């Protein structure tokens with residue numbers, strides 16, 4: 001306002017000046033108006049919109065920008081090219097078979113795995129969090145953005161989530177939509193978002209929006225659209241197929257006929273009862289299932305393209321941060337597994353791309369982020385105070401190219417079956433995975449150098465029958481190194497690191513060889 005007062009005084013003084021003085025002063029007026037106008041527009045600038053896209057059960061390995069050469073996702077490719085790709089984004093894990101449930105609660109609350117709030121009546125008794133649930137609920141994504149002046153909208157599958165928080169979005173259009181049609185496929189979710197963006201109340205609204213665009217696929221049953229199934233040489237079916245379609249995607253490099261030891265969750269649906277797969281790991285089964293998965297993902301990609309087009313038509317695209325991720329990865333034949341209940345990179349990692357104001361196009365970083373970092377990140381991007389209940393970190397410094405990572409050490413857990421289950425820890429290129437399941441019948445430790453062995457090949461991948469089928473021979477060093485004497489110091493270091501992370505994150509379990517509490 002100082003500028004305004006000064007310049008009004010100048011205008012009043014004009015009449016008392018000589019012509020020369022008047023000309024000089026009049027040059028100041030447009031300059032003043034320009035600066036004043038800019039200041040005014042800054043003060044009333046609308047906060048950025050947020051479009052958070054979350055798919056269900058999608059490994060980064062299904063996307064071209066993470067190395068997939070077959071699955072066709074032109075809209076996601078464009079989105080990735082217009083922003084930043086994170087190579088090391090993870091979900092923290094699960095204490096139950098339905099990995100979606102804690103994962104999605106971590107997204108909504110920004111809390112770590114062992115500090116999750118109760119998620120509804122069903123979960124209240126078995127998974128009571130340490131911190132008082134009501135306070136966490138008041139500081140979830142929809143609650144924070146509602147009170148910060150946003151219109152909040154959500155479409156997603158139903159169930160296995162944090163319903164108490166999901167219900168707080170201003171508008172909710174949830175339905176599990178895992179078919180291939182307009183009314184029961186990804187098209188349904190896409191249409192909800194487009195109709196919301198086109199709605200009169202949205203067009204009239206002065207408020208920014210936060211849209212949670214969840215999709216029910218590529219989670220099984222991977223019921224694909226006929227034209228896309230044909231493209232990927234796959235068929236929808238309930239029992240495992242017996243014939244290999246030559247057009248189907250090839251077996252993944254890490255395929256095995258079975259996992260070398262039991263994963264520790266007997267009867268786990270995802271490993272033995274997925275329609276079209278069951279317990280089969282044959283070439284015909286896995287290739288068909290990958291074809292179905294790719295068909296579902298290309299379908300999703302079309303819907304994302306439609307939503308982005310609508311954002312552009314509505315004039316909102318330039319002021320919108322778009323985040324694309326999944327609730328966790330999945331194996332689909334890798335390491336002899338088909339589910340999401342393991343801690344190999346294909347499953348522990350998630351795809352993570354962000355585009356929007358201030359994010360340089362065509363950039364890439366490690367990140368070392370978790371899904372629970374999403375809430376603090378979007379708060380940071382929208383200049384909203386990060387709630388004190390949040391345990392994640394803002395990824396904004398990574399997204400803006402100021403930092404490569406937000407943390408050095410990453411921890412993962414799965415213990416939905418027998419306890420204590422699986423744990424992993426990663427630091428730099430090194431990763432440790434431990435298994436202690438089936439009442440001590442399976443006690444295994446794996447050590448990987450991910451720079452040399454990014455696929456986490458095991459000794460079993462060097463068997464002739466596997467090499468012959470896959471057409472890939474891992475190098476001598478591309479194996480689990482836990483038994484190699486020259487890495488005993490590294491192994492001890494990683495074991496200590498895992499224990500310290502388990503302590504820090506209040507993991508309630510301990511492994512057979514972890515003597516301390």
Ligand SMILES: [Ca+2]
Nearest residue numbers: 056057100327
């Ligand atoms: Ca999921």
